[in-house]
Amino acid sequence: MSFELPPLPYANDALEPYIDAQTMQIHHQMHHGTYVNKLNAALEGHPELQSKTLDALMRELSALPPPVRSAVRNHGGGHYNHSIFWTLMAPNAGGEPTGAIAAAIGDLFGDFENFKRRFNDAGTNHFGSGFVWLVRTGEGKLEIVSLPNQDNPLSDGHFPILCNDVWEHAYYLKYQSRRAEYLKQWWNTVNWEIVNHRLAAAAHQPVTGAG
Template sequence: MEDHYPFSLPPLPYPYSALEPDISAKTLCFHHDKHFAAYIDGLNRLLEPCPAYHGWSLEQLVRDWAALPDEIRQGVRNNAGGAFNHDLYFHTLRALPSSAPLPPLDGAIRRDFGGLDGLRSAMKSAALSVFGSGWVFLCVSPDGGLTLQKTANQDAVPPLTPLLGCDVWEHAYYLQYQNRRADYFDAWWRLIDWPQVSEVYGRLLNSRPPVPQN
């Protein structure tokens, strides 16, 4: 995605049928081409008459939306968050077979959740507990620790860095799973691109400032 306005819809990283049977081509098409695109179009419309913010990155918009003028603040919060969250969502999925976390992420998951099964159980419980529409993110804190964060609507999580996010808006699953959010979560979990997520986590650890020595 572009670093600043005007933003455009990134292409889906795989064919629409690549995630079947867990996520159908029809669901993926509507989710990416309609819903994701609508957030990007809405964000561009809001920013068009505000050239002072054309140089802001998407991450800056989701982090600093409270500093925007009253007339665009909430709209940018909603649409920039939707664009940011969906870009993460689609880029952290891959076709079967299922993969597994790699070092150092696998060690961090064992440390903070007791293992992959513990993370899955905690994240699924969080996803099922979101009332209405929202997200559950696996995030990295500044010290490299892992934490789960729930957000409502399209709120994003900066200053924490999300590694992956489960979209529990009904548009992500209702065409295929109706009200069976738990079944959708299980399908989404099977499709996580753990090598990709592990690579991002490794880069984040390597980019942290060194810990001061006594």
């Protein structure tokens, strides 16, 4: 079966003033849509791969046939990363974390402000394009990582809990080169309910013993 572009869980202008409607429309329809189309094109002629879930493709990336591995890494990663990213935001969201994620942040980073600073620093200092992530590592620990381009935590044995997109197309129309400002304002959109769902799901992932 072909992969499909998931609809946004809110209107294009729902995250204003932090993310503008034009950026959201272009980012979702054009950028994410292109990843989906190119992933489907890359899997043509490989029915054994077309039957796999996106999660499985990402986890088994190193075992994929060389002719399609690069395309799945880039376009499958782009589809997976964005599909998570949209759900991690919501209108009238943001503020302090609640529930289990608040406790985890307090245990590991001292307080929310320190966690935000470290997460934003990872995004600001990331060279070029990519995503910054909070993941559960293969050793069962929470860790902030930044990955280039559309690389995916699942391919490294991690489970993604929270992410922010630091590709320029995610913020340039509104913030121009001010990535640090975008990262700061983005916290006003974070859907902590979904983050808590992902944290709970992470607890059921196998521990591999490799970070």
